[in-house]
Amino acid sequence: MPDVMLSGGLSERRPARPGRPTWSTRLGALHAAGAFLATAALLAAGSLASCAGKARDPEFVPADYASWRKTTELRLDYPIPGHEDRLRVIRMNEAGFAVRPVMLDGRLRYDFPSGAVIAKEIYQGSSPAPGEAPVSITAMVKAPGDPRALGGWLWIAKDLSKPFPNETVFGDRFCVGCHANANERHPYGDRNKAEEFRDYVFFVPSAASPPIP
Numbered sequence: 450m451p452d453v454m455l456s457g458g459l460s461e462r463r464p465a466r467p468g469r470p471t472w473s474t475r476l477g478a479l480h481a482a483g484a485f486l487a488t489a490a491l492l493a494a495g496s497l498a499s500c501a502g503k504a505r506d507p508e509f510v511p512a513d514y515a516s517w518r519k520t521t522e523l524r525l526d527y528p529i530p531g532h533e534d535r536l537r538v539i540r541m542n543e544a545g546f547a548v549r550p551v552m553l554d555g556r557l558r559y560d561f562p563s564g565a566v567i568a569k570e571i572y573q574g575s576s577p578a579p580g581e582a583p584v585s586i587t588a589m590v591k592a593p594g595d596p597r598a599l600g601g602w603l604w605i606a607k608d609l610s611k612p613f614p615n616e617t618v619f620g621d622r623f624c625v626g627c628h629a630n631a632n633e634r635h636p637y638g639d640r641n642k643a644e645e646f647r648d649y650v651f652f653v654p655s656a657a658s659p660p661i662p
């Protein structure tokens with residue numbers, strides 16, 4: 450599916466604005482650093498060791514998240530950096546679906562409400578067997594008042610391969626840096642050709658595909 454591959458987006462990329470990293474520089478660095486799942490797993494393991502005995506955050510991704518509506522019906526099994534062609538399924542809670550864009554200075558702008566949670570399941574392969582469980586979840590939790598928030602969101606990885614999966618909140622710009630691409634033209638979904646401000650979310654429900662009943 451070359452239309453959704455990164456190369457497709459790069460070839461039609463507009464000239465870079467001065468001082469702004471582009472897909473190629475951002476993603477080049479990521480490729481050099483290696484697969485992001487491995488990084489997430491390592492960080493999760495490290496934080497588990499260092500946080501032993503300390504109070505743990507309540508679960509950001511509740512147990513019933515799998516009943517939430519999907520944000521897109523597109524089959525996300527095409528390669529993206531860090532996930533290769535592993536199948537991804539994105540779900541969001543109803544607080545998130547309440548988002549309504551506003552027009553500000555001629556640009557459509559989405560600001561997800563506090564309490565919005567988006568959970569992305571990542572499967573081992575591109576075609577999981579019926580009933581197969583995902584291997585990990587990455588999540589975004591809108592919590593602008595939280596000192597760990599970046600771009601208004603908490604960025605969370607949950608490695609489900611562990612017997613007691615813990616949730617790691619990312620404190621660096623690893624996640625938000627790449628998700629800043631969602632606010633400009635990018636190679637995925639409807640590609641955000643109008644460069645709407647989408648609050649760091651690649652698949653906003655009303656823009657990327659009609660809301661799923």
Ligand code: HEC
Nearest residue numbers: 525530537539567569587588589604605624627650651652
């Ligand atoms: C190299 C770029 C990149 C990095 C780094 C990255 N993501 Fe993403 N993320 C994407 C893309 C592209 C999508 C669109 C869905 C897909 O194809 O998987 C996405 C989708 C998501 C979604 C679903 C909401 C949306 O934007 O549609 C969540 C949640 C998410 N990522 C969390 C994270 C977290 C947490 C991290 C850090 C651990 C992270 N991401 C790091 C590129 C990235």
